[in-house]
Amino acid sequence: MNKFLVSNITRFVILVLVQVLILNNINFLGFVNPYLYVLFILLLPLNLTHYKVIFFSFLMGLTIDLFEDSGGINAAASVLIGFLRPSFLRFSFGISYEHQTVKFHQTPFAQRFTYISLLVVIHHLVLFSLEIFNLSYIILILKKTLFSSIFTILLILIVSGIFQQNKR
Amino acid sequence: MQQIVNFLIKYKNTLLFLFLFLLSVFFTIQSHSYHKSKFISSANFLTGGIYSWVNNIDMYFNLKEYNERLVDENKFLRENLAALSEKELDSVFLDTISYDAPYKFITAKVIANRYSRLDNFLLVNKGENDSVATDFGVITSRGIVGIVDETSNNYSRVISILNTNSAINVKLKKTNHFGTLKWNGKDPNIVQVEEIPRLAPVKKGDTIHTEGRSLIFPKGIPVGVVENYQLKNNQNYYDINVRLFNDMTNIGYVYLIKNNNQEEIKSLESNE
Numbered sequence: 001m002n003k004f005l006v007s008n009i010t011r012f013v014i015l016v017l018v019q020v021l022i023l024n025n026i027n028f029l030g031f032v033n034p035y036l037y038v039l040f041i042l043l044l045p046l047n048l049t050h051y052k053v054i055f056f057s058f059l060m061g062l063t064i065d066l067f068e069d070s071g072g073i074n075a076a077a078s079v080l081i082g083f084l085r086p087s088f089l090r091f092s093f094g095i096s097y098e099h100q101t102v103k104f105h106q107t108p109f110a111q112r113f114t115y116i117s118l119l120v121v122i123h124h125l126v127l128f129s130l131e132i133f134n135l136s137y138i139i140l141i142l143k144k145t146l147f148s149s150i151f152t153i154l155l156i157l158i159v160s161g162i163f164q165q166n167k168r
Numbered sequence: 169m170q171q172i173v174n175f176l177i178k179y180k181n182t183l184l185f186l187f188l189f190l191l192s193v194f195f196t197i198q199s200h201s202y203h204k205s206k207f208i209s210s211a212n213f214l215t216g217g218i219y220s221w222v223n224n225i226d227m228y229f230n231l232k233e234y235n236e237r238l239v240d241e242n243k244f245l246r247e248n249l250a251a252l253s254e255k256e257l258d259s260v261f262l263d264t265i266s267y268d269a270p271y272k273f274i275t276a277k278v279i280a281n282r283y284s285r286l287d288n289f290l291l292v293n294k295g296e297n298d299s300v301a302t303d304f305g306v307i308t309s310r311g312i313v314g315i316v317d318e319t320s321n322n323y324s325r326v327i328s329i330l331n332t333n334s335a336i337n338v339k340l341k342k343t344n345h346f347g348t349l350k351w352n353g354k355d356p357n358i359v360q361v362e363e364i365p366r367l368a369p370v371k372k373g374d375t376i377h378t379e380g381r382s383l384i385f386p387k388g389i390p391v392g393v394v395e396n397y398q399l400k401n402n403q404n405y406y407d408i409n410v411r412l413f414n415d416m417t418n419i420g421y422v423y424l425i426k427n428n429n430q431e432e433i434k435s436l437e438s439n440e
Contacts, residue, residue, distance in 0.1 A: 021222050027284045030356075050181045058188045062208070067218075068282070069210045069289040069325060071199025072192030079192060083185040130196045132286055137353075 004045060012060065015040050020067040031144055034151040037064055037074075038123055039159060041082055042116060043104065050086060057082025070131065077127040081119045088118050105164040117153055124149045200287065200333070209318050209325055210280065210291050216323035220293050223279040234420045241309035271386050274298060274424040276324075283330050283356040283416050290326040292422060295319045305385040305425040311413035312336070312349075312391050313422055315384055324424075330356055330416055337382045338391055341375040343368060347408070349376075349391065356416045358395060361408040368406070370397050376410050383430045 019037045026033050041057045061078030065071060092115035093107060104112070124145045132141050176183065195208050210216065276298075280291035294300050296319050304316040306326050314328040315336075327334050330351050338361060339346040345368035347361045361376060374394045380387025392410040399406055 017218075021218075024282070031284050033284065051184050054181060054185050054188065058192070061192070065195070065208050066212075067210055067215050067280075069199075069208070069291075070285070070287075071197075071208055072195030073199075076189055076192035076196060079185060079188045083181070083189075130193070133196070133200050134286075137286075140353075 008040075008044070008056075011040055011043065012063075016060075016063050016067070019064060024068065028151070029147070032147045032151055034148065034155045035074075035120075035124065035127070036152065036155050036159065038078070038081070038120055038152065039156050041078060041085065042119060042156070043160070044085075046089065046104065053085055054079060054082045057085075073127055073130040076130055077123045080126055081123045084122065085119065088115055092118070105160070113153075113157070116156055117149075120152050120156070121145065121149050124152065209320075210289070211295070211318050211320040211323040211325040213320070213322065216279070216291060216293070216320065219279040219291055220323075223277070223293075227277075230418065230420060233418070237309060237420070244309075270427065270429055272426040272428060274300060274304075274426065276300075276422050276424055278419045278422055279323075281417070281419055283328070286332050286353040288328040288330045289317070290314060290328050290419070292324050292326060292424070293322065294424065295322040295324050297321050299426075300324050300424055301426075303384055303430070305389075305427075306422050307385070307389050307425065308414055308419060308422050310390065310415075312378060312385065312389050313414060313416075313419060316424060328416065329359060329412075336385070337379040338376050339379040340364065340368060340370065341377050346379050346381075347405075349410075357412055359392065359410050359412060361410055362405060364406045364408060366399055366404050366406060370394060370406055370408060372396060376408075383427050383433055384425070386425065386427075 015037045019035070023034050023036055037060060040060050041053070044053055044056060057078040058075055061075035062072070064074040064078075068074065092111050094111075125141075128141045128144045128148075132144075199208065210219070274294055276292040276294040278290050279293050282288045282290070290306075290313070292306070300316060300319050302316055302319060304324075306313040306316060312329060314326040314331070314334065316324050317327040318325045329336065329349060332351060332353055334349075334351065336349040337346060338349045345364050347364035349359055349361055351359050364370065372394055376391045376394065378385040378387060378389040378391065390413050392412040392414075395409040395411040397406050397408040
C-alpha cells in the first residue's frame with residue numbers, strides 16, 4: 001500500500017509539472033499539444049476500486065485546469081475516462097483482466113495499444129469539445145483531436161516503454 | 169429508506185462520476201462567460217509560485233531581445249521628449265490642485281503565456297499587494313495585451329486580447345471611426361476589428377489604436393496595422409484583419425495601467 005502511494009504520488013507530481021511547464025508550450029503547428037498526464041490515469045493500479053479511479057482522475061484533471069486557466073475541461077475529460085476505464089480494460093485485455101492477472105507492461109502490444117488509443121481519443125474529443133464549446137468550430141475540434149491524439153499516443157508509448165525497461 | 173440506501177450503494181460509482189462530471193462542466197461553462205470564471209484560476213500561490221520559479225530561469229534566454237525592446241522604447245520616448253522641449257512650454261497650464269495624474273503605470277512580468285486556445289489567459293507577477301485590481305489595462309511598449317481579470321495577493325490573471333470573450337474599443341488613427349477589437353481564434357498575430365462603418369476611408373497599412381472612451385486604456389495605445397479588409401454585400405460595416413504590433417507569443421515585461429478617475433466616472437454614470 002505504501003509503495004503504491006509513493007509511486008503514484010511521485011508520478012502525479014512529475015506528470016503535472018512536465019505537462020504544464022514543458023508540453024503545454026510545444027504548440028506544434030500552432031495548436032498541437034500532447035497531453036501526457038493521461039498516462040497517470042492509464043497506469044493507476046488495475047485492481048484499484050472504481051470510485052477511487054474516478055476520484056483520482058478528477059483530481060488530476062482539476063490540477064491541470066488550475067494551471068491552465070481552462071475552467072473544468074481537463075477535469076471533465078479525465079473523470080469520463082476514469083469512469084470508462086474498467087469497460088475498456090475488459091474490452092482490450094479480455095477475460096484475463098477479470099481474473100486480475102494482468103500486469104500492464106506484460107500485455108501484448110496490440111492490446112495495450114487498443115487500450116491507450118481508445119482512452120486517449122475519447123479524452124481528447126471531450127477535452128477539445130468543451131474547450132472550444134461551439135458547434136460551428138466542429139472541424140477545428142476534430143482536427144485538434146486527431147493531431148493531438150497521435151502525438152499523445154506516441155509519447156505515451158515511448159514514455160511507458162522507457163519505464164518498462166527501467167523496471168527489469 | 170432502505171431501498172434508497174441500496175440504490176445509492178449500488179450506483180455509487182455512477183453517481184460519483186455524474187457529480188464530478190457535472191461539476192467540471194459547470195466550471196467550464198463559467199470559464200466561457202466573461203468575468204465569471206472565478207473558481208478555477210492560476211492566480212494563486214501554488215501555481216503562480218511554480219510558474220514564476222520556472223520563469224526566472226526561462227527569462228535569461230530572452231534577455232537580449234528584452235534589452236533591445238527597452239532601447240527601442242527609450243529611443244522613442246527620447247525623441248518625443250526632445251520634440252516637446254523644442255516647443256515653448258510656458259503657455260501650458262499646470263493643474264497643481266489635482267494631485268494624481270489620470271493614469272498610473274505598474275510594471276510586471278508575464279510568467280505564463282498561452283495563445284494556442286480560443287480563450288487565452290496570461291499570468292503576471294504583480295497582485296493586490298502591489299495595488300493591482302481587476303479592469304486594469306495591460307500593455308507593452310509596442311502595444312495592447314489585455315485586461316486584468318482576477319487578482320490574488322501576488323499574482324494577477326489577464327484576459328488576453330487573444331480570447332474570444334474579449335472586446336475592446338479601438339479606432340482608426342487618421343480618422344475617428346471606431347470599432348470593436350475581437351479575435352476569431354485562428355492566428356495569434358491577426359485580430360479582427362468589427363463595426364467600422366463603410367463610410368470610413370480604410371486602407372491597407374492604416375494604424376489602429378485604442379480609443380480612450382473606455383475607462384481601461386488611455387487614448388492612443390497602439391494595436392496594429394490593417395492587414396486586409398472586406399465589405400460584404402449589403403453590409404454597413406467592414407470586416408478588418410489587423411496585424412498586431414506585439415508579438416503575443418513572446419511578451420516579457422508589461423505595464424499595468426490604473427485609471428485614477430475610474431471610480432469617479434463609474435459613480436457618475438451609475439447616478440444617471
